[in-house]
Amino acid sequence: MKKILLISVLTIFSFLTGCHREGPAFAANTLSSKVQTPPDSVVVLDKKVSDMTTRIPFSKFSKISVDRNIKQYTSAGMLKVLADIRNRTDHVLRLNICTKFFDGDGIEVDQSPASIFVLNPQETKTYSISSLTDKAKTYRVEIMGAQ
Amino acid sequence: MKKKLLLHFTIVMAVAIFCLTGCLEVKNSTVGNQIHVSPSSQPLPGCGIESKELRVAADQMARLIINSDIINNTQGIPRIVVDSEYFSNDSSYVIDRALFTDYLRVELQRASNGKFEMLGRNYSDMVEQEREAQAQGDVTAGAVVENIPQRLGWDYRLGGSIRSLSKVVSNTGQASSYFLITFELIERGSGRIVLSDNYEFKKVSSISSIYR
Numbered sequence: 001m002k003k004i005l006l007i008s009v010l011t012i013f014s015f016l017t018g019c020h021r022e023g024p025a026f027a028a029n030t031l032s033s034k035v036q037t038p039p040d041s042v043v044v045l046d047k048k049v050s051d052m053t054t055r056i057p058f059s060k061f062s063k064i065s066v067d068r069n070i071k072q073y074t075s076a077g078m079l080k081v082l083a084d085i086r087n088r089t090d091h092v093l094r095l096n097i098c099t100k101f102f103d104g105d106g107i108e109v110d111q112s113p114a115s116i117f118v119l120n121p122q123e124t125k126t127y128s129i130s131s132l133t134d135k136a137k138t139y140r141v142e143i144m145g146a147q
Numbered sequence: 148m149k150k151k152l153l154l155h156f157t158i159v160m161a162v163a164i165f166c167l168t169g170c171l172e173v174k175n176s177t178v179g180n181q182i183h184v185s186p187s188s189q190p191l192p193g194c195g196i197e198s199k200e201l202r203v204a205a206d207q208m209a210r211l212i213i214n215s216d217i218i219n220n221t222q223g224i225p226r227i228v229v230d231s232e233y234f235s236n237d238s239s240y241v242i243d244r245a246l247f248t249d250y251l252r253v254e255l256q257r258a259s260n261g262k263f264e265m266l267g268r269n270y271s272d273m274v275e276q277e278r279e280a281q282a283q284g285d286v287t288a289g290a291v292v293e294n295i296p297q298r299l300g301w302d303y304r305l306g307g308s309i310r311s312l313s314k315v316v317s318n319t320g321q322a323s324s325y326f327l328i329t330f331e332l333i334e335r336g337s338g339r340i341v342l343s344d345n346y347e348f349k350k351v352s353s354i355s356s357i358y359r
Binding site for chain 2: 001004005008009011012074075076077078080096098112113114115116129130131132133134
């Protein structure tokens with residue numbers, strides 16, 4: 001009984017010690033191989049778009065497919081992205097797509113506003129965007145579900 | 148014995164929880180449910196033009212201009228005027244045209260990188276006032292811009308329009324609106340349209356909204 005009481009008191013004090021803090025705290029550094037995305041990629045940020053459980057048990061597939069992801073340069077020397085996005089479902093999909101451009105050090109130099117992309121059932125459309133600056137060397141296209 | 152143990156355990160856990168609640172962060176109280184949202188979002192329903200469409204349309208035109216041959220494969224540094232003077236709102240919604248042109252102008256100015264010059268014709272009154280004051284001797288010359296420079300002529304100027312088609316179904320209250328935003332760059336003197344782009348979208352909503 002005394003042992004249980006002692007352990008409980010020690011547990012409480014250890015919790016309280018963790019709560020006591022003075023001054024600013026360092027933000028958590030979450031950079032890891034699991035978080036970093038490769039350059040020149042098309043990623044889906046919204047779980048609702050990237051996952052769709054069918055009626056078949058334990059079967060999941062994405063609502064969209066990125067059939068092509070092409071990197072080009074315009075005549076002005078700006079980075080241009082072309083991505084074929086296909087709707088794999090039988091209903092209309094509304095997506096929010098924005099593109100972030102990065103320089104050689106991975107610093108963001110340009111970002112497009114999120115634009116609505118409407119795909120009819122089984123439709124494939126090409127998403128295309130050019131950067132505003134010639135400092136852009138890599139990109140990341142981010143796709144989210146929209147209303 | 149077991150009952151006593153359980154009682155003690157319950158008391159300890161209650162005390163622990165009581166102590167831990169003191170460690171919870173104090174949330175800022177919100178006044179009137181006010182929150183900040185991204186300009187790219189549309190948190191309220193409606194069929195009109197929102198900040199989202201405005202930004203996308205202006206951004207699309209800016210990227211087209213930056214990557215065009217009239218900027219990149221031309222002799223000299225072209226001068227461009229981007230303002231709402233010749234950008235009309237012919238839609239059935241109340242829209243501040245300057246929202247588009249101001250956003251576009253700033254985007255272009257940021258990305259110009261010496262490839263072209265932006266002229267602020269919308270600030271003509273300000274420039275003229277200072278020119279007159281200096282000519283009359285009321286003010287001195289500037290520290291950087293010493294002499295009164297000649298007013299610059301433009302090479303290309305923005306023109307365009309916002310048009311819409313709207314429909315309301317009376318028995319359901321559903322409404323739909325189609326918008327067509329046209330941006331064009333006009334060449335000085337000749338009047339040629341050297342660059343043209345459209346941004347179109349359509350919305351359907353069952354909730355009527357008032358746009359100001």
